[in-house]
Amino acid sequence: MTWAEQLDSWSQKNLSAFIFGLRLVLALVLLVKGYMFLFRIHELEEIVHALDMSKVNMPLALIIGWAHLICGLFIGVGMLTRVCCLLSFPILVGAVFYANVRQGFVTSTEWLVSVVVLYLIIFFFVYGNGPISIVRLFARSEYKY
Numbered sequence: 001m002t003w004a005e006q007l008d009s010w011s012q013k014n015l016s017a018f019i020f021g022l023r024l025v026l027a028l029v030l031l032v033k034g035y036m037f038l039f040r041i042h043e044l045e046e047i048v049h050a051l052d053m054s055k056v057n058m059p060l061a062l063i064i065g066w067a068h069l070i071c072g073l074f075i076g077v078g079m080l081t082r083v084c085c086l087l088s089f090p091i092l093v094g095a096v097f098y099a100n101v102r103q104g105f106v107t108s109t110e111w112l113v114s115v116v117v118l119y120l121i122i123f124f125f126v127y128g129n130g131p132i133s134i135v136r137l138f139a140r141s142e143y144k145y
Helices: 003-039 041-050 054-077 081-099 109-127 134-140
Strands: none
Touching: 003 041, 003 054, 003 109, 041 054, 054 081, 081 109
């Protein structure tokens, strides 16, 4: 067996663990950002206010924070992943194209994190839960009465 065949065999065995790790990283980033948004609500409110949405700045800031927390939790356990990715997509598009415009695209690390998270959201919307998820765990279990 050549080195390329060994690498291919190893990647086939460990793909589900890699996807699971990516999903956990995405969930952790969303949970941390949601936590930071809710406990620094005034900073998020200022960002929303700078986007000329002053009438809805506080409710929109709360919706963004709670959406990050709830979607991060569901994505982390592998439940309703596509729905949560769909709900998070407009928030992250807003973060990439509108909220980070003030800081500049290339120099801001927040912009880079937003782009990576947006990419992962799109990836998991297409890919789904993956083989290691709570949905697959419940689907495999059989109830015996």
